[in-house]
Amino acid sequence: MDFSLTREQEMFQKMCRQFAENELEPVAAEVDRTHSFPEENFKKMAAVGLTGIGVPEAYGGSGGGPVEKVIAVSEFARHCLASAAILSIHLICPQTIYHLGTEAQKEKYLRKLTEGGCLGAFALTEPNAGSDAGSASTTAILDKETNEYVLNGTKCFISGGSRAEVFIIFALTNPAKGLKGMSAILVEKGTPGFSIGKIEEKMGLGGSETAELIFEDCRVPAENLLGAEGKGFNIAMAALDGARIGVGAQAIGIAEGAIDLSVKYVHERVQFGKPIAVLQGIQWYIADMATKTEAAKWLVYYAAYLEEAGKPFSKEAAMCKLNASENARFVTNLAMQIHGGYGYMKDYPLERMYRDAKITEIYEGTSEIHKVVISRAVIGK
Secondary structure, three states: OOOOOOHHHHHHHHHHHHHHHHHHHHHHHHHHHHOOOOHHHHHHHHHOOHHHEOOOHHHOOOEOOHHHHHHHHHHHHOOOHHHHHHHHHHOHHHHHHHHHOOHHHHHHHHHHHHOOOOOEEEEOOEOOEOOOHHHOOOEEEEEOOOOEEEEEEEEEEEEOOOOOOEEEEEEEOOHHHHHHHEEEEEEEOOOOOEEEEEEOOOOOOOOOOEEEEEEEEEEEEHHHEEOOOOOHHHHHHHHHHHHHHHHHHHHHHHHHHHHHHHHHHHHHOEEOOEEHHHOHHHHHHHHHHHHHHHHHHHHHHHHHHHHHOOOOOHHHHHHHHHHHHHHHHHHHHHHHHHHOHHHHOOOOHHHHHHHHHHHHHOOOOOHHHHHHHHHHHHHOO
16 A cells, blocks of 8 residues: 655645744744744635645635645644644534535635634533533524524633634534434624633643633524534534544654654764764664654554545544554653753753643543544444
């Protein structure tokens, strides 16, 4: 099986790498320090078509698919995980609307999200419904007189929640049916009854603002239903499969970035009269880091290939996310050890990368949930 990139994909990768080096890296430390959303960088992403990956040009997108998403997100994560995460999570929104939305919904929302610089968000998690999505309690009850859904409830840990303009909200349109009564509803920022609650203080991923969403008798037109009523859980799980490949891409980007820094450092750092690159212990660290990252990389690309080919990929999405995220933690830990005290200082990017790597084992499904998904696929439920 040939995993070589096409000529067009190689050119795209070069563009993404240059964008990351020129636009993201110079502000990455400040974005992390101030926990500020890199708004200008997001607009620049939109201007060059990155926020429309996976959506056809007819709707303002740039085409491409899962492989292009992996390329862009991993290149960004080498220099700034926050920016990589913002793009990766944003793309869930336009891609889901493109695949499931009505023509009216596509016309109304896609160009805003693909080329208009508007951020999209995906809201499933609740205070009592993290890994257990079946415990969700946010409701969206249809008022038949006005033909509007009335939303009530709270979502938490929503990436980009304080900055997004368009949200896919998962709520119970028929609470008596539990998961079979969950639906996906499109909600716009500024809708009466919809407000932003707490913005979280996080260990890492400073530039990607994580917020609480509050709905109090929030009314949206019934035409904002995305897909069919009662199919929200299926929509969420399908979107999460793609999102997990995105997190895998984030994780391999972090690992590759940490390896880049380590290779540069071991040639420059002189101890006992010679560069530490000649020390066997250091060489073995680099060998382990490079080998495990290459393996993680191709598992991520394989999952993306399956998605692009229209083949089942849930198991592989879980595998690539589990493997790549654990590898990101492994690699950044060894990179920190190689750098010693310098790596621990905030003056150097590795300290940020070390903190950022941990989130890849948590969001879009914890490592433990992915082991459940994988084991069920392998041995049956």
